Amino acid sequence: MKQTVDRAAQKVLDSTIGRQAKTVWDRSEAMEPRCGFGDLGICCTICLQGPCRIDPFGPPDQKGCCGADADTIAARNFIRAIAAGCAAHSDHGRDIASTLLHAAKGGTGGFRITDAAKLNAIAAELGIPAEGRSPEQVAEKVALACLEQFARSPLPFMQRAPEPLKKKWSQATLWPKGIDREVVEVLHRTHEGVDADYRNLILSGIRAALADGWGGSMLATELSDILFGSPSPIRSKANLGVLKADEVNIVVHGHEPALSDMVARASREGELLDYARHKGAKGINVCGLCCTSIELLMRQGYPALGNFLSQELAILTGAVDLMVVDVQCVMPGIQDMAKCFHTELLTTSPKAKMPGVNHLEFEESKAHALAHEIVRRAVDAYTRRRPERVNIPDEVMDLVAGFTVENIFTNLGGTFRSTFRPLNDAIISGRLRGVAAVIGCNNAKVTQDEGHLAMTRRLLAADVLVVQTGCSATACAKEGFLRPEAALELAGEGLREICETVGIPPVIHMGSCVDNSRVLRALCEMVKEGGLGGDISDLPVAAAAPEAMSEKAVSIGCYAVGSGVFTVFSPPPRVEGSRNVVEFLTRGIEDVTGGKFCFERDPVKGAEAMIAHMDAKRKALGLSPMMYKEKIYKEKK
Amino acid sequence: MKGVIVIDVEKCLGCRSCQVQCALEHSHSKNLVEAIRERPAPRARVRVEAVDGLAVPLQCRHCEDAPCVRVCPSHALEKPGIDDPVSVTNERCIGCSLCILACPFGVIDMDVTGKAIVNCDLCVERLKNDRLPACVEGCPTKALQFKSLKDVSSGKRRKYLTAIARGDR
Numbered sequence: 146m147k148q149t150v151d152r153a154a155q156k157v158l159d160s161t162i163g164r165q166a167k168t169v170w171d172r173s174e175a176m177e178p179r180c181g182f183g184d185l186g187i188c189c190t191i192c193l194q195g196p197c198r199i200d201p202f203g204p205p206d207q208k209g210c211c212g213a214d215a216d217t218i219a220a221r222n223f224i225r226a227i228a229a230g231c232a233a234h235s236d237h238g239r240d241i242a243s244t245l246l247h248a249a250k251g252g253t254g255g256f257r258i259t260d261a262a263k264l265n266a267i268a269a270e271l272g273i274p275a276e277g278r279s280p281e282q283v284a285e286k287v288a289l290a291c292l293e294q295f296a297r298s299p300l301p302f303m304q305r306a307p308e309p310l311k312k313k314w315s316q317a318t319l320w321p322k323g324i325d326r327e328v329v330e331v332l333h334r335t336h337e338g339v340d341a342d343y344r345n346l347i348l349s350g351i352r353a354a355l356a357d358g359w360g361g362s363m364l365a366t367e368l369s370d371i372l373f374g375s376p377s378p379i380r381s382k383a384n385l386g387v388l389k390a391d392e393v394n395i396v397v398h399g400h401e402p403a404l405s406d407m408v409a410r411a412s413r414e415g416e417l418l419d420y421a422r423h424k425g426a427k428g429i430n431v432c433g434l435c436c437t438s439i440e441l442l443m444r445q446g447y448p449a450l451g452n453f454l455s456q457e458l459a460i461l462t463g464a465v466d467l468m469v470v471d472v473q474c475v476m477p478g479i480q481d482m483a484k485c486f487h488t489e490l491l492t493t494s495p496k497a498k499m500p501g502v503n504h505l506e507f508e509e510s511k512a513h514a515l516a517h518e519i520v521r522r523a524v525d526a527y528t529r530r531r532p533e534r535v536n537i538p539d540e541v542m543d544l545v546a547g548f549t550v551e552n553i554f555t556n557l558g559g560t561f562r563s564t565f566r567p568l569n570d571a572i573i574s575g576r577l578r579g580v581a582a583v584i585g586c587n588n589a590k591v592t593q594d595e596g597h598l599a600m601t602r603r604l605l606a607a608d609v610l611v612v613q614t615g616c617s618a619t620a621c622a623k624e625g626f627l628r629p630e631a632a633l634e635l636a637g638e639g640l641r642e643i644c645e646t647v648g649i650p651p652v653i654h655m656g657s658c659v660d661n662s663r664v665l666r667a668l669c670e671m672v673k674e675g676g677l678g679g680d681i682s683d684l685p686v687a688a689a690a691p692e693a694m695s696e697k698a699v700s701i702g703c704y705a706v707g708s709g710v711f712t713v714f715s716p717p718p719r720v721e722g723s724r725n726v727v728e729f730l731t732r733g734i735e736d737v738t739g740g741k742f743c744f745e746r747d748p749v750k751g752a753e754a755m756i757a758h759m760d761a762k763r764k765a766l767g768l769s770p771m772m773y774k775e776k777i778y779k780e781k782k
Numbered sequence: 783m784k785g786v787i788v789i790d791v792e793k794c795l796g797c798r799s800c801q802v803q804c805a806l807e808h809s810h811s812k813n814l815v816e817a818i819r820e821r822p823a824p825r826a827r828v829r830v831e832a833v834d835g836l837a838v839p840l841q842c843r844h845c846e847d848a849p850c851v852r853v854c855p856s857h858a859l860e861k862p863g864i865d866d867p868v869s870v871t872n873e874r875c876i877g878c879s880l881c882i883l884a885c886p887f888g889v890i891d892m893d894v895t896g897k898a899i900v901n902c903d904l905c906v907e908r909l910k911n912d913r914l915p916a917c918v919e920g921c922p923t924k925a926l927q928f929k930s931l932k933d934v935s936s937g938k939r940r941k942y943l944t945a946i947a948r949g950d951r
Binding site: 178180181182184185198200201202203721722724 | 797798799801802803805806814815817818819823824825826919920922
């Protein structure tokens with residue numbers, strides 16, 4: 146299998162040092178063949194009587210020690226993954242809420258309220274009066290109201306959903322009882338000898354996923370906007386070529402925006418710039434990996450070095466002076482890579498340490514000072530850089546990011562408020578077929594970026610507007626799909642017209658993985674705008690994670706399905722050892738929430754399934770036939 | 783490739799990955815997700831048996847003077863040459879089960895239809911393409927290995943000498 150379609154990544158892997166280095170792909174190959182029981186989700190390690198395995202080639206009536214069959218085992222494993230995903234996103238949200246609280250109370254860390262208008266809008270939504278109160282007083286109430294959601298219902302942002310969806314949630318008792326409570330409940334239900342009904346288990350998992358999407362993730366997005374500013378369309382660059390040979394290169398990696406925002410600020414301060422110049426560098430270059438990078442890109446235009454599978458390659462260029470990581474998707478493998486270079490690796494979260502790696506703990510009250518220390522260390526590391534070992538590929542791509550529900554259509558319509566009318570009209574008239582969210586990770590089992598690019602190309606050719614987040618957005622950014630010009634090269638005629646009129650690229654970058662909550666909001670806005678049915682499940686839209694890797698992706702997939710979205714997910718979650726669980730996730734659940742999964746592994750066939758779904762929804766709504774013939778899709782070799 | 787499947791009993795964790803890989807290799811699709819839906823279900827020719835905490839994968843030893851071959855009345859079982867595996871021609875098998883009774887290791891099974899036997903074929907097709915037998919390739923701890931008998935005995939000699947040199951013996 147080819148490792149990557151990213152030319153910069155391939156160059157680094159093919160370099161003399163790259164060929165010697167052990168990377169994620171080598172380790173992945175060493176894992177082959179993967180354990181069949183684990184892969185199919187029918188190995189149960191929950192109680193100490195096990196591990197119990199169901200022989201996938203054996204007779205149908207097999208049971209584990211306790212009597213659990215393949216359905217129960219697969220469903221239990223599956224929803225534990227959802228709970229972990231919900232926990233990761235939501236704990237990130239909790240940290241943002243606590244940083245907002247810190248800022249509101251006048252903390253010394255240097256955090257402040259950046260978007261007061263958004264603060265007031267959210268306060269109004271949460272029923273917190275802003276009149277006669279200072280932004281700090283309002284922010285304190287907002288932060289506390291968000292922290293409340295972890296312990297108990299209601300999750301007020303769920304009220305954004307269309308009425309029919311809310312009714313479905315009520316009928317299936319899918320309203321979360323609190324974000325943390327749903328995670329706890331999944332762990333309780335999956336404990337030995339509790340819930341054995343795979344449908345009941347999966348619905349509990351969906352409830353936890355909804356607590357993620359409409360709770361933890363959504364409040365992370367909204368509060369990050371308040372703290373660090375709401376994004377607006379912004380130009381930047383992507384890929385390994387953004388590293389600079391003559392500047393101090395600081396790479397922020399992980400998921401949270403709080404520390405990286407401070408590091409970026411510190412890197413612009415005169416005192417530290419002078420220090421860098423004094424040590425022989427021309428400047429300080431901050432860039433990033435994974436979603437921490439995207440938070441900085443969306444709000445301040447800092448370039449994106451790469452996505453999940455590029456993290457070791459960044460260090461392999463020999464040009465990274467310091468990599469500072471927080472939480473999630475930080476491969477422990479980077480510590481071995483960093484040891485081979487001058488690169489200083491720093492962990493900062495009390496939740497994420499690595500043995501033998503320097504740890505500077507992030508505390509809100511000392512954030513500014515910590516950021517200074519980090520930049521200073523990076524400059525010191527720069528002096529140890531060995532130019533003969535530096536190998537920066539020249540691949541750099543332009544991009545436009547920074548789209549949100551609030552700003553995406555502000556430029557059009559001539560009104561002061563943003564409106565989704567242009568989008569709905571374009572779909573109704575048949576200029577656009579629909580909207581697809583292509584999101585998710587990289588996975589070493591799949592050629593890096595190939596799934597994202599092939600699927601997105603196929604969708605664009607069929608006049609589907611593509612919105613993206615996370616590693617998927619970075620994949621398409623590196624390939625140039627996030628440039629407005631990409632509409633000319635890749636989009637069908639109808640989509641191209643829309644892109645030219647609104648002035649947007651055909652692929653819309655909506656942020657980090659918690660920002661998939663922006664996509665949920667966008668779907669609500671489309672329903673609210675009218676003309677496309679009364680529920681999210683009526684819309685000609687679909688979602689996909691063509692290179693899914695993490696438990697967070699499983700949770701995102703489940704809240705998409707739980708909100709009525711047709712969702713292509715590959716590689717599939719580990720449920721394929723149970724026919725009933727697969728059947729329920731890919732068919733049965735549609736009767737409950739209106740959404741369902743499709744476990745198609747081929748990204749182009751996945752895109753075609755999404756297109757077929759959109760066509761079916763268009764037909765059900767009685768929309769006009771497509772205005773233009775589909776652009777001939779050519780698979781790029 | 784010529785050789786025999788060798789088992790290092792100390793390394794077997796009893797994970798049954800060899801069974802899964804064997805059944806997968808003997809499926810039509812050779813794709814795990816599709817293979818588990820095939821009917822009749824593909825069968826593993828290797829079985830991990832466990833007694834008193836000792837787990838060992840067992841499969842056909844492809845005996846030189848194979849009792850199963852000797853008792854087979856319809857010449858469905860054959861051992862063409864000394865290095866060749868015992869092979870089964872399903873069309874000739876009359877399902878008399880004499881081989882199952884004769885095998886000293888209990889590694890021959892009747893297939894689910896009861897019409898013919900299933901036995902390890904040493905993955906002959908893979909060997910022709912210089913690929914290890916599926917169970918060997920699938921073993922995560924290398925408890926299963928594919929070696930020539932020469933390598934087995936030379937390995938044993940070295941192990942024996944090392945023990946003497948270390949004073950373990």
